[in-house]
Amino acid sequence: MAQPITYSPAYTLVPTYECFNRCSYCNFRVQPGTDYWLTLEQAKRKLNTIKAIEVLILSGEVHPQSPRRPHWLQRIYELCQLAIADGFLPHTNAGPLSFEEMQQLREVNVSMGLMLEQLTPSLLDSVHRHAPSKYPKIRLQQLHWAGQLQIPFTTGLLLGIGETEADWEETLVEIATLHQQYGHIQEVILQPHQPGEHQSFTGRACDDATLLKAVGLARRILPTDIIIQIPPNLVQSSEMLIACLDAGARDLGGIGPLDEVNPTYPHHTLKTLASLLESHSYTLTPRLPLYPQYDGWLPPTLQKKVQPWRARLAAVGKND
Ligand SMILES: O=c1nc2n(C[C@H](O)[C@H](O)[C@H](O)CO)c3cc(O)ccc3cc-2c(=O)[nH]1
Ligand SMILES: C[C@H]1O[C@@H](n2cnc3c(N)ncnc32)[C@H](O)[C@@H]1O
Ligand code: SF4
DSSP: OOEEEEEEEEEEEOSOOBOSOBOTTOSSOBOTTSOOOOOHHHHHHHHHTOOOSEEEEEOOOOOTTSTTHHHHHHHHHHHHHHHHHTTOEEEEEOSOOOHHHHHHHHTTOSEEEOOOBOOOGGGGGTTTTBOGGGOHHHHHHHHHHHHHTTOOEEEEEEESSSOOHHHHHHHHHHHHHHHHHHOOEEEEEEEEOOOOSSOOOOOOOOOHHHHHHHHHHHHHHSOTTSEEEOOGGGOSOHHHHHHHHHTTOOEEEEEOSOOSSSTTSOOOOHHHHHHHHHTTTEEEEEOOSSOGGGGGGSOHHHHHHHHHHHHHHHHHHHTO
């Protein structure tokens, strides 16, 4: 039987592009005060037009001490509620949250995420010089809290931002250790840095050969129940995409109309991806934003929303 390669049929909602961090590779952020926040009415209109399972809530960040922070969190909470009411399954990555904020969002998310990027503190002198949220200790704390709160979690490494291969290893070993402690890391994204139109970082793109090497290393270091995810629109050639699958990547992440982080790199159509995979004995297969072994971690109200989707995917699978 062909090896399934999963993806999440997803639509991204952006509560705000404003962000108090200035990661120099970012093409997403705008200066605080220059952006209107997404209203519930606008979000509702968008959700009415889409076909997806996951709603990915991806946000710029309001400073933890800002008086606007509670309002920002409330808006994210309500966007998740809206997505659930419309039958979608939310996954939020809004940067580092306090324990209480995570506890709150846990009620309305089937999984959550935060990239570790890289643990090496050396990046605080370069790409993360003006990004207090990217302190490795803050991000690690977040992953511990997610474990304590039993939140199915997605994390990952951003590759090609000035780190070394030894840095990859350190970050991957730490993820493996966290997972041994809590069992909550469902997938690890290996995200190759790709330059966009707004960033100030002048480093080159992370090339395919580098990504392939990282996939191999991750597969050797991470426990086998952690799925390795790579974004197909950021891989430069189809041969290399297949090589990454051969090296152990098993998931293509959220695929939807627009990659909000890297809008200059459109996704291939599902048809193109499916036929490419088919010709190499892989089968493109939709999945939910949480893996089945975590269903029991969810509040009962969310479990009820997940069950019909599981049934639908199972029925589709049987028709193949
Ligand atoms: O379409 C995207 N999805 C991104 N996703 C979503 C991801 O592809 C899927 O939604 C998750 O796999 C949900 O299971 C992220 C999720 C995270 O938790 C952390 C970072 C990312 C980054 C991206 C991204 O750059 N583009
Ligand atoms: C949401 C995630 O998107 C990633 N991210 C941010 N900017 C870029 C870029 N230019 N290329 C690739 N990934 C990027 C970071 O890893 C962040 O955590
Ligand atoms: S990558 Fe995230 S934290 Fe960094 S500037 Fe962009 S939106 Fe802000």
